[in-house]
Amino acid sequence: MENNFYNLFKKVIRECNYTNTYKMAWAKALVEISLEEENNADTVKIDLKSIANKFIKYYWNQTIFFDLIQGSNLVETPLILQYVKKLINDYYSFIKIRKPDRFERIEEYIKVNISKEYNECLENTIKTLKVDVSWRFTYINGERHDEIYKYNKGDDKIEILASNLNILKENYEDLFDLINYRWGLILETFNSSPRINKKVKIIDEQEVKRNSLSKFKEYLDIENPERICFICGKRIDNQELSIDHVIPWSYLYSDDLWNLVYVHKSCNSSKSNVIPSEEDIRKLKDRNKSLIKKLREKDIHGKIVNELNLAIQKDYEYKFWIGCKS
Ligand SMILES: [Zn+2]
Incomplete structure (x- = not known):
């Protein structure tokens, strides 16, 4: 017989409404904490502070790399995301360059160097968790389920049975899959960018890969041997x-010849993640036509060339530009 707690926990995830992703972040934080806790007592108290720190991590990573929208109300960004975005800006101001990094890698650096800003973000996040998430998570169809965990509105901690925390621990892989899948589904309802599920998953599991682009030089050089800045x-x-x-890479999450051009390092760093103008897209389309022509003249074939050809035929430049503007 399946455990009631486990079923309820999954039910919350499955039946979560699509207004924002707080419940997904909350569920994920609990599973993650179950992997870290050593349970000796019968019940375990979990600080909202440690949950809030995980919220910051999830939203930091999804925002700094992919700028994913986390709420259905496009006019008003979910509060926690607002706090995290502010923290990211504070971080960029401090390091004086817009270089995205995973939260786990710079967590200590942030806590030391912009401690005031971090603590403010943390305190605000805790406040929002109290108002909006901590108690709501145990409600299914308007009915409160203390079997999931005990929480009284306003408390700084939740109280969960150690045996239940162990269930989360034993099933963490399935739960992460379920949570990420639901998280991706929710994001798909208000993000138009491609590869949503991959973005959610990748942020969870491994380094966000930014491959070296130097393999594209041999192609770019054929069309632009003088190396003129785009x-x-x-x-x-x-x-x-x-x-x-x-x-922007943050939108496409892919390196494709049709979207790559030579630029000055200095020109590049001044415009990172900016949505290109229509003029840029026209220029890019012209470049691609000229590039495919020269590749054919030189009788160069292969996967990269086929992809370029497909992009031109399907008008990817324009289609993805429209997508990333919306
Ligand atoms: Zn330049």
């Missing part, structure tokens, strides 16, 4: 050479 139109010296995604 942004400013001037020649680029070797030490200033970089390859840029015209439609």
Whole structure:
């Protein structure tokens, strides 16, 4: 017979409404904490503070790399996401460069160097959890289920049976799959960017991969041997050479020849993650036509060339541009 707690926990995840992703983050935090806790007592008290810290981590990673929208109300960003976005901006101001990094890798750095900002974000997150999430999570169809965990409105802790925490621990892989899947479904209802599920999953499991783009040089050089900057139109010296995604990587989460151009490092860093103008897209389309022509003249084939050809035929430049604008 399946355990009642486990069924209820999954039911909350499955039946969560689609207004925001708080419940998913909450469920994920509890599963993650179950892996960290050593349970000696019968009941375990979990601090909202440690849950809030996990919220910050999830939203930080999904925002700093992919800028995913986490709520159905597009006018008003969910509060916790607002706090995290502010923290990301504070972090960028402090390091003076917009270089995204995973929260886990810089957590200690943040706590030391922008401790005031971090603590403010943490306190605000705890407040919102109290108002909006901690108690609501135990309600299914308007009915409170203390079997999931005990919580009284306003408390700083939840109280959960150690045996239940162990159930989360034993089933963590299935639960992460379920949570990520639901999280992705919710995000799909208000994000138009491609590869949502992959973005949610990847952020959870491993390093966000940003592959080296140097393999594209041999193709770009064929069309642009002088290495003229796509942004400013001037020649680029070797030490200033970089390859840029015209439609931001954070949106596409993919490296494709049709979307890559040569730019100055300095031109690149001044515009990171900015949505390109229509003029840029027209320029990119022209570039792609000229590029495929030259590749054919030189009789160059292969996967990368086929993908470029497909992109031109399907008008990816324009379609993805429209997508990332909306
Ligand atoms: Zn330039």
